[in-house]
Amino acid sequence: MSLRVAVVGAGYWGPNLVRNFRGSPDWELVAVCDLDEARARKVVGDLPVDVETSLDALLARDDVDAVAIATPARTHSRIALAALAAGKHVLVEKPLASSRAEAELMVSEARARGLVLMCDHTYCYTPVVRKIREIVRSGELGDLLFVDSVRINLGLVQPDVDVLWDLAPHDLSILDAVLPGGLAPESVAAHGADPIGAGRACVGYLTMPLPGGAIAHVHVNWLSPTKIRQMVIGGSRRTLVWDDLNPQQRLSVYDRGVDLDLTSASDDLAERRSAAISYRLGDMYAPSLPEGEALAAMVAEFARAVTQGDAPLTDGGAGLRVLEVLEAASTSLTVGGALVPVHSNDSLDLVELADEEALV
Amino acid sequence: MSLRVAVVGAGYWGPNLVRNFRGSPDWELVAVCDLDEARARKVVGDLPVDVETSLDALLARDDVDAVAIATPARTHSRIALAALAAGKHVLVEKPLASSRAEAELMVSEARARGLVLMCDHTYCYTPVVRKIREIVRSGELGDLLFVDSVRINLGLVQPDVDVLWDLAPHDLSILDAVLPGGLAPESVAAHGADPIGAGRACVGYLTMPLPGGAIAHVHVNWLSPTKIRQMVIGGSRRTLVWDDLNPQQRLSVYDRGVDLDLTSASDDLAERRSAAISYRLGDMYAPSLPEGEALAAMVAEFARAVTQGDAPLTDGGAGLRVLEVLEAASTSLTVGGALVPVHSNDSLDLVELADEEALV
Amino acid sequence: MSLRVAVVGAGYWGPNLVRNFRGSPDWELVAVCDLDEARARKVVGDLPVDVETSLDALLARDDVDAVAIATPARTHSRIALAALAAGKHVLVEKPLASSRAEAELMVSEARARGLVLMCDHTYCYTPVVRKIREIVRSGELGDLLFVDSVRINLGLVQPDVDVLWDLAPHDLSILDAVLPGGLAPESVAAHGADPIGAGRACVGYLTMPLPGGAIAHVHVNWLSPTKIRQMVIGGSRRTLVWDDLNPQQRLSVYDRGVDLDLTSASDDLAERRSAAISYRLGDMYAPSLPEGEALAAMVAEFARAVTQGDAPLTDGGAGLRVLEVLEAASTSLTVGGALVPVHSNDSLDLVELADEEALV
Amino acid sequence: MSLRVAVVGAGYWGPNLVRNFRGSPDWELVAVCDLDEARARKVVGDLPVDVETSLDALLARDDVDAVAIATPARTHSRIALAALAAGKHVLVEKPLASSRAEAELMVSEARARGLVLMCDHTYCYTPVVRKIREIVRSGELGDLLFVDSVRINLGLVQPDVDVLWDLAPHDLSILDAVLPGGLAPESVAAHGADPIGAGRACVGYLTMPLPGGAIAHVHVNWLSPTKIRQMVIGGSRRTLVWDDLNPQQRLSVYDRGVDLDLTSASDDLAERRSAAISYRLGDMYAPSLPEGEALAAMVAEFARAVTQGDAPLTDGGAGLRVLEVLEAASTSLTVGGALVPVHSNDSLDLVELADEEALV
Structure with missing residues (x-):
């Protein structure tokens, strides 16, 4: 039986997700959600897929196993946290969040609930x-x-x-x-x-x-x-x-x-x-490379992670690590290029969590 | 009438200088000087060029207008200063010196004596x-x-x-x-x-x-x-x-x-x-480029500078500026990549000199 | 007012034509015709475009100014001649025909009727x-x-x-x-x-x-x-x-x-x-090149030719000239690579026609 | 003991041969021969190598095992045949001769006398x-x-x-x-x-x-x-x-x-x-390639062939085969590009010779 997914956000990236979930044998696309109903309708076209305009309504549905978030970066963490709270697995367009602090919260929340949090690092x-x-x-x-x-x-x-x-x-x-x-x-x-x-x-x-x-x-x-x-x-x-x-x-x-x-x-x-x-x-x-579309492989990986209860290749931690480096880089820029530690104090808890995890 | 030049150092780079001074219409090569007489003789071959084994003897000669130094970097400043003191124009293989302080001394000395000090930045x-x-x-x-x-x-x-x-x-x-x-x-x-x-x-x-x-x-x-x-x-x-x-x-x-x-x-x-x-x-x-050998152009520039009393394209100041950046870079390496000022206090005099010059 | 076009052939190339005629401001796509109705329906989808399964019925329609033929090469000349006979302008996927003789007939027929015959040499x-x-x-x-x-x-x-x-x-x-x-x-x-x-x-x-x-x-x-x-x-x-x-x-x-x-x-x-x-x-x-999709420019050129009664860049004559060379090349292959005249006797009439044309 | 070689022709290519024979452990360069004595002297410089201006005198010398011919192509066969007649092994700058007929004669003569005839196809x-x-x-x-x-x-x-x-x-x-x-x-x-x-x-x-x-x-x-x-x-x-x-x-x-x-x-x-x-x-x-100068390898191959009585990689036959193709190509050019047999009748003897050889 297929996993059921909803795409949140019908802007620039959403249609790509819609197309790939529709084309995947692993997934059934059940809904597209956007505040702008017309925009959502346009993406859905004549596909047998629901249009939702309320995130709460979407997350309240029993027939949604996972949500894929393709909204502006500043809204990622709010939507992802709500989805996790509703027991949904979550895929987030990159960047995972607009700050490292938000990303840490998302990673913790997903771990605490045993849900998959994946970041769409498509290139990978x-x-x-x-x-x-x-x-x-x-x-x-x-x-x-x-x-x-x-x-x-x-x-x-x-x-x-x-x-x-x-x-x-x-x-x-x-x-x-x-x-x-x-x-x-x-x-x-x-x-x-x-x-x-x-x-x-x-x-x-x-x-x-x-x-x-x-x-x-x-x-x-x-x-x-x-x-x-x-x-x-x-x-x-x-x-x-x-x-x-x-x-x-x-x-x-x-x-x-x-x-x-x-x-x-x-x-x-x-x-x-x-x-x-x-x-x-x-x-x-020069090794030969197989053909293959990245987004199709990405949604397959999301399905594999959900099914096997396993971390996907580009999990929330990956998204977080990218943000950690970027935030440290921004700090370095402001101080004339000096080396800035990537792991500052306030992330010690997470590091410790990771260490505990490693012991399990 | 040709300018008369002697090459000091018959090692790796010396033969290139010998070949190009010999091929130049501007220069007459009068001597090759090396502590190792056999090495100097080998470079000279059957050319009508003297072999010298004493720098003092070479610099005492009246028939030498300029010397070109192709010895190890740590000896550049000592030989160049002696040559300048003897009233010779000087060409130095890069790097100009093994430290910025030495280079500053060379630049000052050449300026004080009104002699050409040129660095062989061949690529230029x-x-x-x-x-x-x-x-x-x-x-x-x-x-x-x-x-x-x-x-x-x-x-x-x-x-x-x-x-x-x-x-x-x-x-x-x-x-x-x-x-x-x-x-x-x-x-x-x-x-x-x-x-x-x-x-x-x-x-x-x-x-x-x-x-x-x-x-x-x-x-x-x-x-x-x-x-x-x-x-x-x-x-x-x-x-x-x-x-x-x-x-x-x-x-x-x-x-x-x-x-x-x-x-x-x-x-x-x-x-x-x-x-x-x-x-x-x-x-x-994509502009077409003329043919031309770099070293031939370099010795021509040296002649032009001597004849016209003009700074060559790659004068001592150029060699000094390169050393300044390299020394600051080495300092930066030791302090974890922080920005290091290129012009530290001890070079203020030189900067002032340059400013005065600009006012003339 | 838009020109009205029908696409004949819903196989490999047809959908590209459908897409480009639909996207063109010059054209209104009124029908897609294929013997295989299901295939035609699939290409049409939910577009407001008729599906035809009979070429005769299609050509009998008054609301079709032009047909674009994307069927197998061996059927090009038969369909094109029928369309020309019905007074339609004709665009043919390359090659114009499967032989030079067929192509000559098509060119003559279009000329005689004053209709546009164009070959889709997309690369051009x-x-x-x-x-x-x-x-x-x-x-x-x-x-x-x-x-x-x-x-x-x-x-x-x-x-x-x-x-x-x-x-x-x-x-x-x-x-x-x-x-x-x-x-x-x-x-x-x-x-x-x-x-x-x-x-x-x-x-x-x-x-x-x-x-x-x-x-x-x-x-x-x-x-x-x-x-x-x-x-x-x-x-x-x-x-x-x-x-x-x-x-x-x-x-x-x-x-x-x-x-x-x-x-x-x-x-x-x-x-x-x-x-x-x-x-x-x-x-x-290296001149900069504008952006632009070839097929869009091709259908625009077809419209221009129909509207202005002018020869398109890749008219039937272009398609014919390509076939002439290919046929001569095939003959050359069979005779060991000897030079084979491109214009043999049986095409003299056409050459004369062209000459007459040049005199007008 | 080294093989003794003389270079005939002190024009464009001769100096390259002189340099490589001098640098080879296999060869002793004993003479350079040119009708223009000054030109030969210039190539020899102060090397302990004789200058000859008479080919006959050169070929009469006992201390010459081989000659390397770097004269204009039209003179190759005359000089090579004379050298072979004098019992010398022969290296010829490409092309082996100015016509196929000459080349066949050279190949036959070398074979009959059991001497090495080699063509300097440097690229090989x-x-x-x-x-x-x-x-x-x-x-x-x-x-x-x-x-x-x-x-x-x-x-x-x-x-x-x-x-x-x-x-x-x-x-x-x-x-x-x-x-x-x-x-x-x-x-x-x-x-x-x-x-x-x-x-x-x-x-x-x-x-x-x-x-x-x-x-x-x-x-x-x-x-x-x-x-x-x-x-x-x-x-x-x-x-x-x-x-x-x-x-x-x-x-x-x-x-x-x-x-x-x-x-x-x-x-x-x-x-x-x-x-x-x-x-x-x-x-x-992409296999890595060793360093190595082609001409040095070429003169080593010449020595190997002489010493071992073996055909060199680019023997006279190679030079002949290249000329055969070029002559047939020239004929093809004159007849409009038709295929021209490379082995025409007049070379049957040689082909037969080759066949006999193959049977041995």
């Missing part, structure tokens, strides 16, 4: 990111050395968020999905510039020292005349290059790198280091 | 950089918005310097040559990582806020399996992209960008901003 | 091809020297046609649209290979000598692991390169080439030639 | 071509399906040869080296154009049907504003793409293709074909 469900996740997690790359991600283009200057909040969530959510430990920087430094006087940063750089001496760096830019979407994940054994604008070779895995073997005899560390450095110049391979 | 004499300089200085790009430079490759881990000191001088000296005001950041933030335990940063990022809200950023990396040498110079009117690994289209100038016109009627700044943003999506052009 | 309505047409026809390239077109990919081996008939119509129809004189080779040579035993050529090459010593060449290939869609149009003044898989720089116009100036004094032709050759190495520019 | 000794040869001959690609080679650029219009004779020898000699059976087309068709009135073809296409239904095609062009050097070798199992202008990924081997399995049950061949076609979309890999 593309075939290429799933393949990257598979490669990174297989250990094939060895230890993580560095991540460098560039996402630049002549882009729409957003009226409400800066370029970091607009574009970096893609990079951050992808890192969260593919790195074995998820997105877990201790601190973040952010630099930005608003050279056109737009009122917010149009060029942004994030730097995140990672455990083990590694580093992650993200460059986002609304002002670049050329479009680049590239991520390099450097490992001690192999290095992966993802060039999303090259459909003929999106992914390349290089058996190239610098090796350091400190087991030599010299007493002098500098000398041992010099002697120990060698270079690998091996082959490269 | 390539046809492509000269064309970039011409384009930027013509005003064609409008106001400077951002510079993003990437220079990454699987590179030799240097035994004595980190990746910032190894590679970023290229980017910095180029910026100094092409930007109308030269390389003049007030401060610099640097992040680095040594994920392979090499004993020094192998991945590095420099961020430099520039006057007028612009920003410059440099990414250097010894661990990348793919080679990228790209610089984007974004302007309010046009944006230039230099891809040095694409010989068929090294330079592209885009008439694309984001425009902001705040002269609208609204009292609300945010509203005015939103209404005022527009996008240009014009043509791109 | 893309922004990039329209820009190429504009550039070539402006004379900016100078005299045509050569055309080289490559369209290769791992492609579906077609059950009924070889790779020349499957892919080359794109190149040929584009050439017809952009060259000032249209596609007018006197002869064509074709080479092909079926190395996998598919029963038809999977690799094909077309060579067409053009007036004035120029040459056009087309390479089509179903077996290539990499996808290339590139056309170079070389002119005496400039050369245009179209790389359709590079959305960031689809079109490049080079001011580069070889010049020959034979006006020198020498009596010896070979010597004069040698002395007279020079090379231009000027700038390149 | 590059690391990339050696790797291609290794891959093709390993059987990894399966059966050969097609070869498509493109070598275009804005090139020097040669005063004496057309673009086919200027550029296609590279492609043909490479094919000869890498294909398991060497370059053995039964016939060749050539098309060319001289749209600028240079007096010879500036754009050229070669088509060569190969055994087993495969096809090889070569496109050479002096008038292209963009430079392309690409060769695709399609096989039934894998396909190799060589892009010589992409130093970061010169070679890519694709596990992609179209498969045909005709072992199905249907009686209808067309149906069996349709059912039997499937597509492989596997990974790609």
Whole structure:
């Protein structure tokens, strides 16, 4: 039997969710809810799907197992908390919430009630990111050395968020999905510039020292005349290059790198280091990628999580981790780019909760 | 009549200088000087050029107008100061010196004696950089918005310097040559990582806020399996992209960008901003570049400066400005990436000197 | 008042026509006709559009000004002739017909009745091809020297046609649209290979000598692991390169080439030639391209032609010229690649007709 | 003990041979011979190498085991035949001779005397071509399906040869080296154009049907504003793409293709074909290539052949096969592009000789 879902919000993203829930064998779409009835009706068309204009009425229905929220970000937490309180599983369009505090509340609430809270980090469900996740997690790359991600283009200057909040969530959510430990920087430094006087940063750089001496760096830019979407994940054994604008070779895995073997005899560390450095110049391979639409895989993952009582790939925690980095980045911007801890005091409870969880 | 030059140092770079001074119509190469006579003899071969093994003897000669120094960096300032004291014009292989303090001394000494002090920032004499300089200085790009430079490759881990000191001088000296005001950041933030335990940063990022809200950023990396040498110079009117690994289209100038016109009627700044943003999506052009060897152009510039008593394109000040940024960057690395002022107190004298000069 | 159109054929291509006629301000879609009523109903959905299952009934309707035919190629001429006989303007999916003889009949019939016969060479309505047409026809390239077109990919081996008939119509129809004189080779040579035993050529090459010593060449290939869609149009003044898989720089116009100036004094032709050759190495520019969907522009062009009683860009003659080349190419294939005249005797009448027309 | 070699011809290519023989551990360079003594002296410089101005005197010397000929092509056969008659092994700059008849004589003479006759097809000794040869001959690609080679650029219009004779020898000699059976087309068709009135073809296409239904095609062009050097070798199992202008990924081997399995049950061949076609979309890999200078490898191969009494990779037969194709191509050009047999009657003797040899 199919799971029954309602989509809340019939604006920009809602129709995509409607189309994919309708096309999914796992889901039955029972209702679309929007304050603006005409807008909801237009999305529903002649589909056998109810239109609701009251969130309370929707959440009171017995025939709704889950809701998918595609409303403005500032309303995410209020709607999600109400849905969780009504016992519904919840999918939220990114960003999970408009602040980290709200996101923490949502994550706690979902955990307390044993319900699925999932964030629609769509990119994480593309075939290429799933393949990257598979490669990174297989250990094939060895230890993580560095991540460098560039996402630049002549882009729409957003009226409400800066370029970091607009574009970096893609990079951050992808890192969260593919790195074995998820997105877990201790601190973040952010630099930005608003050279056109737009009122917010149009060029942004994030730097995140990672455990083990590694580093992650993200460059986002609304002002670049050329479009680049590239991520390099450097490992001690192999290095992966993802060039999303090259459909003929999106992914390349290089058996190239610098090796350091400190087991030599010299007493002098500098000398041992010099002697120990060698270079690998091996082959490269470009794995073939399956076809597949990201949104279809995303709604399938939501169904799987609900059915199996399991955390989805991009759960509420993932959404929260992205917000934590973005908030720390915003703080860093205001203090001239200094490193800002990602986990401040007020989130200790959550960290502890997570630790307890790990013990179970 | 030709100018007479001697090359000091017959190691790695010396032979290139010998070859180019010999090939130049402006110069007569009279001597090559090296403590290791055999090494000097090998470079000279059967050319009608003297071999000297004593710097003092060389500098005492009347038939030497200028010396070109291609010795290890730590010896640059000592040799250059001696040559200046002997009344010789001086060309120094980059870096100008091994510290900013030494460089300041060299610059002061040359100025006091009215001699040319030039730094061999070879890249600045390539046809492509000269064309970039011409384009930027013509005003064609409008106001400077951002510079993003990437220079990454699987590179030799240097035994004595980190990746910032190894590679970023290229980017910095180029910026100094092409930007109308030269390389003049007030401060610099640097992040680095040594994920392979090499004993020094192998991945590095420099961020430099520039006057007028612009920003410059440099990414250097010894661990990348793919080679990228790209610089984007974004302007309010046009944006230039230099891809040095694409010989068929090294330079592209885009008439694309984001425009902001705040002269609208609204009292609300945010509203005015939103209404005022527009996008240009014009043509791109790729200027043809003349042929020409950088080193030949460099020695010609040295001759021009000596003859005309004029500052060369890459004078001692340029070498000093690069060192200032690198020293501030090293400081930033040690303090976790915070912005570090480039002009600290002890260089005030020099700044004042420069100001006085500007008043003349 | 809108023109009224019916779409005949509700298979693969029909729905695209339905969508575009529905979205056009110029057209009112009044009916979809298919022998298979269910298929037609599915395409119509809940649109206020009639479903017809009889071509005769459709053509008998007074409220149909034009029909668009999207049925299998072997049925094109029969349906088109019936529609023309019924006084309807006709748009035909490519190829115009399954043979040149049929196409000639269709062209004659449309001309005799003063009705528009148009072939849906969709590619010709893309922004990039329209820009190429504009550039070539402006004379900016100078005299045509050569055309080289490559369209290769791992492609579906077609059950009924070889790779020349499957892919080359794109190149040929584009050439017809952009060259000032249209596609007018006197002869064509074709080479092909079926190395996998598919029963038809999977690799094909077309060579067409053009007036004035120029040459056009087309390479089509179903077996290539990499996808290339590139056309170079070389002119005496400039050369245009179209790389359709590079959305960031689809079109490049080079001011580069070889010049020959034979006006020198020498009596010896070979010597004069040698002395007279020079090379231009000027700038390149990449014109910006407007956005726009090809099919929307195509249906607009159909409306324009009907309203103004004018020949559309891709009229029946264009469809016929493509078929003429393909038939000659097939003949060339059977005779080992020898040059085969494109205009054989039996088409003299048509040529004469065209000549008469030119005199009017 | 080293082999002793003399270089004949001190023009454009001679100095390269001098440098490489001098740098080789296998060879002792004993003399450089040129009618123009000054030119020979300039190449020799202060090396301990004799200068000869008489070919007869040179060939009469006992201390010369081999000669390397770098004179104009029309003199190759006369000098080579004289050297062979004097018992010297012979290396000839490409082309082996200026006609096929001369080349046949040279091959016969060398065979009769048991001496090495080698042609300097330099490209065949590059690391990339050696790797291609290794891959093709390993059987990894399966059966050969097609070869498509493109070598275009804005090139020097040669005063004496057309673009086919200027550029296609590279492609043909490479094919000869890498294909398991060497370059053995039964016939060749050539098309060319001289749209600028240079007096010879500036754009050229070669088509060569190969055994087993495969096809090889070569496109050479002096008038292209963009430079392309690409060769695709399609096989039934894998396909190799060589892009010589992409130093970061010169070679890519694709596990992609179209498969045909005709072992199905249907009686209808067309149906069996349709059912039997499937597509492989596997990974790609880019093998790493060793460093290495082609000319150094070439002179080493010459030494190996002399020492071991073995045929070198690019022996006289290779040079002859290239000339056979070029002569047939020239004939095809004059007859409008028809297929011309490569092995005409007058070469039957040689073919028979080869057959006899094969029986030994």
